[in-house]
Amino acid sequence: MIFLQVMAAAILATPPQHSIGPRPEKLGFSQTVEADTGAAADTVKRTRPRAIEYSDAYYTRLRIHQIASYTELPLFAAEWIVGQKLLNDERTGFPPQGLKTAHTAIALGLGALFTINTITGGWNLWDSRQDPSGRTLRVVHSLAMLGADAGFAWAGAVGGDANETDEGANQHRAIAISSMALATAGTVMMWLFHD
Secondary structure (H helix, E strand, C coil), X not given: CHXXXXXXXXXXXCCCCXXXXXXXXXXXXXXXXXXXXXXXXXXXXXXXXXXXXXXXXXXXXXXXXXXXXXXXXXXXXXXXHHHHHHHHHHHHXXXXXHHHHHHHHHHHHHHHHHXXXXXXXXXXXXXXXXXXXXXXXXXXXXXXXXXXXXXXXXXXXXXXXXXXXXXXXXXXHHHHHHHHHHHHHHHXXXXXXXX
16 A cells, blocks of 8 residues: 555656656656757646636527527428429419418518527527637538528529429529528537537
8 A cells, every 4th residue: 555655646746858748658767858949838828718608698599590400401301392293283273372371471481480599509600709618510500501592592483483384483492492502511519519
């Protein structure tokens, strides 16, 4: 037992060989201290990480953002099913008015969802700008969702041509599905890789 105490005292009394952070040192009794900067090892200044503090409003916005994101995939599925049925019915005759109304209502729901999530997500991105933890993931997610926002706006802009020609319908569908895919990738990325 005394041997272990002597060993522990010798290890603790041995000065570090490096001037950065706590590191396990080699065992020995005759080590000398040589600092690269010429300063004594105990006077080397180290930068301490800054504490990042978030407000209650940040966490409220985050919770709204997360809950709203769970409605995204069901809305995408509903919009795709109704849109596909609408395209098929327009090619074979006249689609029922209720189908057009449902497609528009779901699109407006997606617009509301993306407006809420863009505002809450953008605001929280700004509030977390000083936090280096997970920054790349947040920025990539934000860029993907802003790209999806632009795609949905474009799909809505060309949507009027969808009931005029097959080319317009195919363009509207391609833009909408691409935007859904980009948004889904951005959302799933945060579900899987957030801290």
